[in-house]
């Protein structure tokens with residue numbers, strides 16, 4: 251059942267190229283037009299949407315944060331991302347012109363379900379991005395875009411996360427197509443790039459042994475920080491969450507720009523800091539993050555850097571570099587999160603912990 255791997259999580263990390271490919275499968279025609287008939291929402295409804303609110307919890311919420319960057323850029327629709335349990339108990343501004351997107355692997359998360367019900371009561375259209383067919387959230391939503399990650403057994407989410415991000419890209423490109431914002435060839439171009447992602451994830455997986463060796467040497471660490479900017483920010487938060495839940499190590503993900511507003515006070519010699527570096531093809535973004543590596547390095551931090559192949563500017567300040575293939579900026583999370591998943595799983599295994607079933611956690615949280 252574990253496909254020759256020690257744990258389900260390891261297997262699921264290796265299933266990721268397929269999870270992304272399967273989620274893309276059959277969703278566009280040969281000319282590169284998205285065909286999402288399964289949504290069953292009238293295109294006129296989608297054209298009338300003036301705001302999107304993503305509701306989700308945990309890892310699924312981080313997928314929503316990635317969606318915000320992509321959907322706003324591709325569609326010019328404002329996107330808010332809110333933890334489902336926070337959305338539910340305030341007085342959110344949602345109405346018939348709001349599209350609420352609920353993201354959930356299990357489709358049974360009670361917090362997310364209650365947010366879906368609350369949104370429906372306000373007249374919003376609810377679209378669910380769900381992995382489990384026939385689950386409660388899928389049934390109660392007005393429309394469903396299924397992720398095709400296959401069953402996820404390990405409690406900590408990995409392949410479902412990549413499939414959720416992929417589905418969010420499909421939704422963003424579809425909205426752009428329906429609303430006539432991006433030119434058809436631009437949508438087709440993005441789809442072509444997305445189609446290359448499974449192979450790129452495969453390339454990251456080839457560095458597995460190097461990542462594991464670094465993880466094993468860090469068993470005695472009690473605190474790890476993660477920095478990212480733009481779409482690297484949700485990746486930093488996800489890297490921290492994986493490390494907390496699997497290895498029981500205190501970890502925090504920050505927006506790299508926040509460093510100087512407080513967190514830099516935490517940096518002392520020996521503090522491990524992961525930094526997710528944007529592509530050098532976005533020089534403004536890139537340069538700022540490289541400066542952050544320099545700043546923490548100058549204060550004695552151990553810098554573990556995730557950077558694009560061929561980006562030499564990080565070499566001087568990085569203790570360790572994990573490379574990801576050249577990828578369009580908005581799609582980088584699909585490759586940059588993979589080393590962080592491998593790192594957390596291996597560190598937990600090295601500590602003798604149960605990687606698939608961390609303490610105190612359940613695979614689907616069916617209580618509020």
Ligand code: F6R
Nearest residue numbers: 308309310354355356359406407
């Ligand atoms: C973290 C993790 C959780 C879930 C969250 C939402 O690894 O698995 O944070 O992402 O509980 O679960 P779903 O997606 O089933 O609604």
